[in-house]
Amino acid sequence: MQDETMVVLAEYNTSTEAEITKSMLDSAGIWSTIRNEYMSSIYPVGTMPAQVVVRADEVEKARKILKKTK
Structure with missing residues (x-):
């Protein structure tokens, strides 16, 4: 993987x-x-x-997936 910006999607205990x-x-x-x-x-x-961290360009897609499970 190339040097891509990673974003914290969620934090867990x-x-x-x-x-x-x-x-x-x-x-x-x-x-x-x-x-x-x-x-x-x-x-x-x-x-x-x-x-949990994801690539910056996939943050919105990842949030939608997590939102569906709540």
């Missing part, structure tokens, strides 16, 4: 919640990754949340 979101995005063909995945498990809730 647990890496499990972030993994669920990443899985939904993957199923829709949207590339994503999780920042702070392991650190969010080590530190107390809210200190260092797991962040």
Whole structure:
């Protein structure tokens, strides 16, 4: 992947919640990754949340997918 701007789509208190979101995005063909995945498990809730990030050009599409699941 080239140097692209990444945007934080959502933050979660647990890496499990972030993994669920990443899985939904993957199923829709949207590339994503999780920042702070392991650190969010080590530190107390809210200190260092797991962040799901996507490419800037896919943010709106990703938000629509997450909105459908709420």
